[in-house]
Amino acid sequence: MSQFFQIHPDNPQTRLIRQAAQIIDQGGVVALPTDSSYALACHLDDKAAADRLRRIRGIDEKHHLSLLVRDLSELASFAQVDNRQYRLIKAVTPGPYVFILEATKEVPRRLSHPSRKTIGLRVPDHAITLALLTELGQPLLASTLIMPGEQDPLNDAEEIRSRLEHQVELVVDGGACPLEPSTVIDLTGEVPVLVRAGRGPVEPFGISA
Numbered sequence: 001m002s003q004f005f006q007i008h009p010d011n012p013q014t015r016l017i018r019q020a021a022q023i024i025d026q027g028g029v030v031a032l033p034t035d036s037s038y039a040l041a042c043h044l045d046d047k048a049a050a051d052r053l054r055r056i057r058g059i060d061e062k063h064h065l066s067l068l069v070r071d072l073s074e075l076a077s078f079a080q081v082d083n084r085q086y087r088l089i090k091a092v093t094p095g096p097y098v099f100i101l102e103a104t105k106e107v108p109r110r111l112s113h114p115s116r117k118t119i120g121l122r123v124p125d126h127a128i129t130l131a132l133l134t135e136l137g138q139p140l141l142a143s144t145l146i147m148p149g150e151q152d153p154l155n156d157a158e159e160i161r162s163r164l165e166h167q168v169e170l171v172v173d174g175g176a177c178p179l180e181p182s183t184v185i186d187l188t189g190e191v192p193v194l195v196r197a198g199r200g201p202v203e204p205f206g207i208s209a
Helices: 014-025 047-057 072-078 083-092 127-136 157-164
Strands: 003-006 030-032 039-043 066-068 097-103 118-122 140-144 170-173 183-186 193-196
Touching: 003 014, 014 030, 014 039, 014 127, 014 170, 030 127, 030 157, 039 047, 047 140, 072 083, 072 118, 083 097, 127 140, 157 170
Parallel strands: 003 170, 030 170, 066 118, 097 183
Antiparallel strands: 030 039, 039 140, 066 140, 097 118, 183 193
16 A cells, blocks of 8 residues: 655655655655656666566566656766757756666666667656655656556546555655656757657757647
8 A cells, every 4th residue: 555645846845755765765666746747756776666667657678767867967977968968958957858868887787778778867847856856865767657558647646546556655746747748859869859749848959849
């Protein structure tokens, strides 16, 4: 049975953020709000939790999980970013984007794409998520909360609780999120490539909507 925390979306309660971080540290999979839709998240270094997250989502290791980071200062630890890529990312972050980038050698092989050696990075613009990242002191591994066979992400914490209460350790109720997933942009080539259209506009990347 999952726990259910109601956390203020603009002024997260420190006590509940600490409890949520403890659940993640202990191997929990958590449903939490972001600036696009709700997401599933777990500890960066917990393979068992990451495998459970993939099973809930119905995805395999070829589907990128995103690293949620607090700010761009953490990018260099996980991705190889040149000046062009950095300028593009900086212009729209924090925001509802996932950027596909070349992974650094420090990134565990299981976290990067098995054939491409790439990783998805995201700087969310949501007070709860950012407070949790600050409390943990490291990124979260995450994926948009879209259930297998469905097209739209889940948006209501009570529905998430009823559907996933035996599969996740915690549901964070931060109120309704937008129904759109994050926009996924591949920056590994000469020009940005749209992988998934979502909440973030694509015009800043020279892509036609």
